[in-house]
Amino acid sequence: MGETVVVIGGNAAGMSAASQAKRKNKDLNVVVLEKSPFISYGECGLPYYIGGVIKESRKLFVLSLEDARNKRGIDVRINHEVVKIDTKKKMLEVLNREKGGNGEGYSLIYDRLVIATGAKSVRLKLPGSELENIFHLKFFEDAEKIKEFISLQKPRKAVIVGAGYIGLEMTENLKELGIDVTVVEMLPTVMGDTENDIHSVILEELEKRGVKVLLETSVKGFSGKGGKVTKVLTDKGDLDADFVIESVGIVPETSLAESAGIETGSRRGIAIDKYMRTNVENIFAAGDCAEIRHIVSGQPVFIPLALNANRGGRYAGGNAALSSEEAADEKNLTAFPGTLGSAVAKIFSVEVGKVGLSLKAAAASGFDAVTATVRARTKAGYWPDHPPVTITLIAERKTRKLLGAQLAGGGGSALRIDTIAVSIAAGMTVDTVGELDLAYAPPFAPSWDPVLIAANVLAKKL
Amino acid sequence: MGETVVVIGGNAAGMSAASQAKRKNKDLNVVVLEKSPFISYGECGLPYYIGGVIKESRKLFVLSLEDARNKRGIDVRINHEVVKIDTKKKMLEVLNREKGGNGEGYSLIYDRLVIATGAKSVRLKLPGSELENIFHLKFFEDAEKIKEFISLQKPRKAVIVGAGYIGLEMTENLKELGIDVTVVEMLPTVMGDTENDIHSVILEELEKRGVKVLLETSVKGFSGKGGKVTKVLTDKGDLDADFVIESVGIVPETSLAESAGIETGSRRGIAIDKYMRTNVENIFAAGDCAEIRHIVSGQPVFIPLALNANRGGRYAGGNAALSSEEAADEKNLTAFPGTLGSAVAKIFSVEVGKVGLSLKAAAASGFDAVTATVRARTKAGYWPDHPPVTITLIAERKTRKLLGAQLAGGGGSALRIDTIAVSIAAGMTVDTVGELDLAYAPPFAPSWDPVLIAANVLAKKL
Numbered sequence: 042m043g044e045t046v047v048v049i050g051g052n053a054a055g056m057s058a059a060s061q062a063k064r065k066n067k068d069l070n071v072v073v074l075e076k077s078p079f080i081s082y083g084e085c086g087l088p089y090y091i092g093g094v095i096k097e098s099r100k101l102f103v104l105s106l107e108d109a110r111n112k113r114g115i116d117v118r119i120n121h122e123v124v125k126i127d128t129k130k131k132m133l134e135v136l137n138r139e140k141g142g143n144g145e146g147y148s149l150i151y152d153r154l155v156i157a158t159g160a161k162s163v164r165l166k167l168p169g170s171e172l173e174n175i176f177h178l179k180f181f182e183d184a185e186k187i188k189e190f191i192s193l194q195k196p197r198k199a200v201i202v203g204a205g206y207i208g209l210e211m212t213e214n215l216k217e218l219g220i221d222v223t224v225v226e227m228l229p230t231v232m233g234d235t236e237n238d239i240h241s242v243i244l245e246e247l248e249k250r251g252v253k254v255l256l257e258t259s260v261k262g263f264s265g266k267g268g269k270v271t272k273v274l275t276d277k278g279d280l281d282a283d284f285v286i287e288s289v290g291i292v293p294e295t296s297l298a299e300s301a302g303i304e305t306g307s308r309r310g311i312a313i314d315k316y317m318r319t320n321v322e323n324i325f326a327a328g329d330c331a332e333i334r335h336i337v338s339g340q341p342v343f344i345p346l347a348l349n350a351n352r353g354g355r356y357a358g359g360n361a362a363l364s365s366e367e368a369a370d371e372k373n374l375t376a377f378p379g380t381l382g383s384a385v386a387k388i389f390s391v392e393v394g395k396v397g398l399s400l401k402a403a404a405a406s407g408f409d410a411v412t413a414t415v416r417a418r419t420k421a422g423y424w425p426d427h428p429p430v431t432i433t434l435i436a437e438r439k440t441r442k443l444l445g446a447q448l449a450g451g452g453g454s455a456l457r458i459d460t461i462a463v464s465i466a467a468g469m470t471v472d473t474v475g476e477l478d479l480a481y482a483p484p485f486a487p488s489w490d491p492v493l494i495a496a497n498v499l500a501k502k503l
Numbered sequence: 504m505g506e507t508v509v510v511i512g513g514n515a516a517g518m519s520a521a522s523q524a525k526r527k528n529k530d531l532n533v534v535v536l537e538k539s540p541f542i543s544y545g546e547c548g549l550p551y552y553i554g555g556v557i558k559e560s561r562k563l564f565v566l567s568l569e570d571a572r573n574k575r576g577i578d579v580r581i582n583h584e585v586v587k588i589d590t591k592k593k594m595l596e597v598l599n600r601e602k603g604g605n606g607e608g609y610s611l612i613y614d615r616l617v618i619a620t621g622a623k624s625v626r627l628k629l630p631g632s633e634l635e636n637i638f639h640l641k642f643f644e645d646a647e648k649i650k651e652f653i654s655l656q657k658p659r660k661a662v663i664v665g666a667g668y669i670g671l672e673m674t675e676n677l678k679e680l681g682i683d684v685t686v687v688e689m690l691p692t693v694m695g696d697t698e699n700d701i702h703s704v705i706l707e708e709l710e711k712r713g714v715k716v717l718l719e720t721s722v723k724g725f726s727g728k729g730g731k732v733t734k735v736l737t738d739k740g741d742l743d744a745d746f747v748i749e750s751v752g753i754v755p756e757t758s759l760a761e762s763a764g765i766e767t768g769s770r771r772g773i774a775i776d777k778y779m780r781t782n783v784e785n786i787f788a789a790g791d792c793a794e795i796r797h798i799v800s801g802q803p804v805f806i807p808l809a810l811n812a813n814r815g816g817r818y819a820g821g822n823a824a825l826s827s828e829e830a831a832d833e834k835n836l837t838a839f840p841g842t843l844g845s846a847v848a849k850i851f852s853v854e855v856g857k858v859g860l861s862l863k864a865a866a867a868s869g870f871d872a873v874t875a876t877v878r879a880r881t882k883a884g885y886w887p888d889h890p891p892v893t894i895t896l897i898a899e900r901k902t903r904k905l906l907g908a909q910l911a912g913g914g915g916s917a918l919r920i921d922t923i924a925v926s927i928a929a930g931m932t933v934d935t936v937g938e939l940d941l942a943y944a945p946p947f948a949p950s951w952d953p954v955l956i957a958a959n960v961l962a963k964k965l
Contacts, residue, residue: 053950086885086945095945100885336940347950348943378935383942394942423548423562455947456918459954463922466939467929473840477928478798480845480856481810483548483557485917488515488809492921 043068046361047133047149049123049297050157051075052082053347054328056104057354058155058361059115065362071115072149074135076122079181080106085347087184088207091191092214101181120144126154126301128321153323153361156298156311157354160291160329160345165202169263172270174284178207179291187286196283197221200273202260203289204231206386209243211286212252213389223253223280225260225273227289232386234399235447236433238414242449246391291345293330306332308343315376317357325361327353336379337397337444337465338406344382353377383462385455394458397445397465400435409438413499417491419453421483430454432495434461434471441470441503443496453485460492471500505530508823509595509611511585511759512619513537514544515809516790518566519816520617520823521577527824533577534611536597538584541643542568547809549646550669553653554676563643582606588616588763590783615785615823618760618773619816622753622791622807627664631725634732636746640669641753649748658745659683662735664722665751666693668848671705673748674714675851685715685742687722687735689751694848696861697909698895700876704911708853753807755792768794770805777838779819787823789815796841798928799859799906800868806844815839845924847917856920859907859927862897871900875961879953881915883945892916894957896923896933903932903965905958915947922954933962 043066048059051073059073073080081104089095109117118137122144125134131151136144162177164170174194176187190196199215201208204226212222224231224247230240231247231254247254255277263285264272273280293310295303304320306312310332317325328350332341356377360368367373385394403410412435420427428451435445446461448454464474475496481488489497505528510521513535521535535542543566551557571579580599584606587596593613598606624639626632636656638649652658661677663670666688674684686693686709692702693709693716709716717739725747726734735742755772757765766782768774772794779787790812794803818839822830829835847856865872874897882889890913897907908923910916926936937958943950951959 083883083885083945083950085943085950086883089886089945094887095885096887103884346943348940351950352938352940378938379940381940383940385942385944385947387944387946392947396940396942421545421548422565423545423557424551425556425558453918455942455944456915457921459941459952460918460921460925462941463925463929463931463939466935467925467931469925469929473928476814476840477925478810478814478841478843478845478858479921479924480847480858480917481547481808482847482849482917483545483551484849485847485854488545488547488813490921 043070044152044364045070045072045150046153046155047151048073048155048157048358050159050328051080051117051119052084052157052159052328053350054159054354054357055155055157056081056109057351058157058327058358060113061355061358062362063114065359067114069362073115073117074121074123074133075117075119077180077182078119080104080109080117080119082181084179087178087181088210088214090184091188091211092217094214098181123297126297128301128324131323153325155357155361156303156319156324156326156330157328158294158297158330161294162287163290163292165260165287165289167260167262169265169270172263172265173268174270175263176284176286178211178286178288190284191218194283198281198283200225200280200282200285202273202285202287204254205233205288205290206384208286208288209388210386211288212247213387216250216252223255225255225258225275225280227257227259229257232393234401236400236412238431238433239393239447239449242431243388243391243393246389250389291329293343295330298326298330306341308332308341310343312341316360316374317353317377318360325357327357333377334379336381338402340406342380342382344380346382346384349380381462381465383458385458390451391449392452392455393449394455395447396458396462397443398435399445399447403435403444408444410435410444411438411499411503413495413502415491415495415498417494418487419450419491420485421487424483426452428452430457430491432491434495434499436471436499436503438503441472441500443469443471443474457490457492471496471503475500505532506614506826507532507534507612508615508617509613510535510617510619510820512621512790513542513579513581514546514619514621514790515812516621516816516819517617517619518543518571519813520619520789520820522575523817523820524824525576527821529576531824535577535579536583536585536595537579537581539642539644540581542566542571542579542581544643546641549640549643550672550676552646553650553673554679556676560643585759588759590763590786593785615787617819617823618765618781618786618788618792619790620756620759620792623756625752625754627722627749627751629722629724631727631732634725634727635730636732637725638746638748640673640748640750652746653680656745660743660745662687662742662744662747664735664747664749666716667695667750667752668846670748670750671850672848673750674709675849678712678714685717687717687720687737687742689719689721691719694855696863698862698874700893700895701855701909701911704893705850705853705855708851712851753791755805757792760788760792768803770794770803772805774803778822778836779815779839780822787819789819795839798841798843800864802868804842804844806842808844808846811842843924843927845920847920852913853911854914854917855911856917857909858920858924859905860897861907861909865897865906870906872897872906873900873961873965875957875964877953877957877960879956880949881912881953882947883949886945888914890914890916892919892953894953896957896961898933898961898965900965903934903962905931905933905936919952919954933958933965937962
C-alpha cells in the first residue's frame with residue numbers, strides 16, 4: 042500500500058490536485074473529502090444556469106463521481122466535512138454526513154495534505170440582513186435557491202449589491218428573464234479596478250440595456266414586510282426590491298487551516314511558496330483559499346479564478362505526490378509560475394477583458410507606469426459587422442515593458458486579452474508587441490490588429 | 504526643399520512606406536507612382552465584394568487620394584507607370600496615363616526609392632487558356648470583371664483551379680450566390696501546406712456545403728464554344744464550367760526591378776536585408792514584391808500577406824526617409840523583425856489559422872520536429888454553443904520550442920492563432936506555453952484553453 046495524500050475540497054483546485062497526484066504516482070492512496078454533495082462543477086456557469094442560458098444543471102458538472110472514482114482511481118467522499126487538522130499526528134477529524142444528521146465522526150491519517158477549501162461569499166451584517174430573499178451566489182446550492190425563488194415567486198424587481206463580475210453577470214441574466222435590475226456599488230467603478238475608458242464602455246452598455254447603476258453608493262440596511270425584503274436602504278435613498286443578490290466579494294475559506302496553525306498572508310489567503318507549500322510540513326494549499334504570486338508585481342495576490350485554481354491544484358497535487366525523500370530535493374518539485382489575473386467576462390454584448398496590473402495596482406507596486414487607450418475595430422473596416430473595441434495598455438516608463446491591459450468591446454474583443462497575456466508573460470516591451478506578426482483576415486481582424494495599434498500608440502507616449 | 508523619396512506602387516506596402524517616410528521627416532518630398540487608378544485598398548476583401556457580403560466597393564478603399572495628398576502630404580500620382588529605373592542617374596522614366604492612350608513620358612529624379620510593385624497572378628499557359636471567362640483575382644479591376652460577369656451572365660457552374668486562400672474564399676462566396684462550385688487542386692492538400700488533422704476539418708466543411716474538391720488533379724487545358732470556356736480538362740476527366748477562376752498562386756512582380764539590376768532571391772522576390780535595402784544603394788523594397796525573413800527558420804520567404812506588406816512598408820519608408828549621412832550609421836536604421844506567416848481565413852463556418860512552420864517546412868529547415876494534435880472546445884462545455892477546434896502544434900524535439908501551429912474549428916477558433924504567434928515570437932517552449940495564464944469565461948473559453956491543452960499534450964510527447 043502506498044502513502045496517503047488527502048485533499049480537502051472537491052472542486053476545481055481539489056480535484057485537479059487529486060488527479061495530478063494520482064497521475065504522478067498511481068500507487069498513492071488519494072482521498073478527496075468534500076463537505077457538499079457536489080464535486081467539480083463550473084461555478085462560473087451559475088449565473089447562466091439561473092438565467093436559463095444553460096438549461097440543465099448536469100451540464101455544469103465537469104467530472105462525475107463515478108469517473109473520478111473509477112477512471113481516475115480517486116477515493117472521493119462527498120458529504121464529508123473535515124472539522125480539524127492535527128498537524129502533529131498528521132491526522133484529520135472528519136464528519137461523514139452521507140446519512141444526514143450530525144454525521145458520523147472518524148479520523149484519517151495523511152502523509153501529505155492539500156487544502157483546497159475555496160472561498161466564501163462576504164455577507165454584509167446590516168440592519169435587516171436577516172430578512173428573507175437576500176441571496177448570495179457562490180455554490181451550486183445558492184444557484185438552485187435563486188432559481189427556485191424566481192420560478193415560484195416571479196419577482197419583478199431585483200437589487201444587486203456589488204458590481205463585480207458575478208454581480209454584472211447576474212444583472213444580465215436577470216434582465217434577460219425580464220426582471221428590472223438596479224445595481225448598487227460602493228466604489229466609483231464597476232468590475233473592481235477598471236480603467237476610465239473601459240469603464241465608460243461597460244456603463245454605456247448597462248445603460249443601453251436599461252440597467253440602473255448607482256456608483257459610490259453605500260447600502261445601509263434592508264427593510265421588509267412579513268420577514269421578506271422589500272427595500273434596500275442606501276445613502277442615496279431607498280430602492281424597491283422583490284429580492285436582493287448580495288455579491289460584495291468573496292474571501293478565502295481559511296478557518297480550518299488557521300485553527301491548525303497554518304499561516305495566512307496579507308491578502309487573507311493561506312500563505313504558500315512557489316511549490317504550493319504552507320508553513321506546515323507536508324501541507325500544501327491551492328485554489329481560492331490560497332494566495333498566489335502575481336507574475337508582474339511578484340507580490341502575493343488573491344485572484345480567485347478558475348484557471349488559477351486548476352493550475353494551482355495541479356502543482357500542489359504533483360508536489361504532494363512526492364515522497365519526503367523525493368521532496369527534500371527541490372529539483373523534484375515543480376514551481377507554479379504565478380498568475381497574470383487574466384480574466385474575461387460578457388456583459389450583454391460587450392466583452393470585457395483584463396490582464397496584469399491596472400494603473401492603480403502598478404503604482405501601488407512601485408512602477409512608474411504610463412497608459413494609452415485606443416478605440417479600434419475587431420474586424421476589417423469594410424467587413425459588414427466590425428464592432429469597436431477599446432483597449433487600455435499599461436507599461437513601465439523606464440523598461441517600456443507591458444504591465445497590464447484592459448479592454449471592452451463588441452464580438453471578437455475578448456480573446457485579444459490572451460494575445461496581451463502572452464506578451465506580458467514573455468516580458469515584452471510595447472515596442473516588441475507593436476511589431477508582432479498577428480493574423481489578419483477581414484472577418485477576424487483589421488490588418489493592424491487593435492493590440493498592435495494600442496502598442497504602437499503607447500510606444501510613442503513612452 | 505527637402506530630398507525626394509519615390510515609392511513605386513500605391514497599395515499596402517507603398518502607401519505605408521510613403522506615410523512613414525513623411526511621418527519621419529515632413530520636409531521630404533514623397534512621391535507615390537501607382538500605375539492603376541487605385542491606391543490603398545483591401546485586396547483581402549475582394550472575394551467578399553464579389554459575393555455581395557461587402558456591398559459597396561468604396562468600403563474597400565482604406566485611404567482616399569484626397570486624404571493621402573492633403574492630410575498626409577504625399578504627392579500621389581495614379582495612372583503613372585514607371586517603365587525604367589536608372590540606378591546610376593537615380594532617375595525614373597514614368598508614363599503618365601492620366602489622360603489615357605499611351606501616356607506622356609517624363610523623368611523623375613529620386614534620392615531614395617522604395618519598390619512596392621506587389622505581386623501578380625500566375626497564369627497557366629495551356630491549350631484553351633485564351634478562352635473567355637477564365638478569370639484571375641488579384642486586383643480591384645479583376646473583381647469588377649468577375650462581379651459584372653456574374654451579374655450579367657448568371658452562370659450556374661464554376662470551376663476553381665487552385666485551392667489556396669483565394670480559391671477557397673471564392674468558393675464560399677460563389678456558393679453563397681447559388682453557383683455550383685468544383686475545386687481542382689494539383690496538390691494533395693487545400694490551402695497549401697496543411698497538416699492532416701486540420702485538412703480533414705476543412706475538407707469536411709467543404710463537403711458539407713456541397714463543394715466538390717478534386718485533389719491531386721492536374722488541369723490539362725480548357726475547351727469552349729464560341730470563344731468562351733465550357734469545360735476544364737483534367738487528368739481525371741472533364742468538368743463543365745460556365746466560368747473558371749484560376750487561382751494558382753501569385754508571384755512577386757519584379758520585372759522592373761530586375762531590368763535595373765536589382766537582385767532577386769531564391770523565392771523569386773527582390774532580395775533585401777533586414778533594413779529593407781536591396782543590393783542597389785538607396786533602393787529599398789517592401790511588400791509582396793520582396794522576400795522577407797522568417798522569424799523561426801531565419802530563411803528568406805515569400806509570404807504575401809497584408810500585415811507583412813504594411814509592416815515592411817513602414818520599415819522601408821522609415822529607413823528611406825533618412826539622409827545618406829544618417830543612414831551611414833546603422834543605429835539610425837530600424838530592422839524589420841521578420842514574419843511568422845500568421846494567417847487566418849474563414850471557410851464557410853470554419854475558421855482556419857496558421858502560424859510559423861508546418862511540419863514539412865520545419866523538416867526542410869533542418870528541425871527535428873514533433874507534432875501533437877488535440878480536438879478541444881472553443882467555449883466551456885456547458886455553454887450552449889461550444890464548437891470544436893482542432894489544433895496541431897509543432898515543436899523542436901531538442902529545445903522543446905514551439906515552431907508552428909495550425910488550427911481549424913468553429914466560431915472563436917481563429918484568434919487563438921495570435922496567442923500561439925506571440926508564444927513563438929517569444930521563443931517559448933511548449934512547457935511554458937502550457938503554463939500560460941489565459942483568460943477564461945464560459946462564453947469565450949473552457950477553463951483550460953485549447954492552446955494550453957495542446958501545449959500540455961505536446962509537452963508529454965517530447
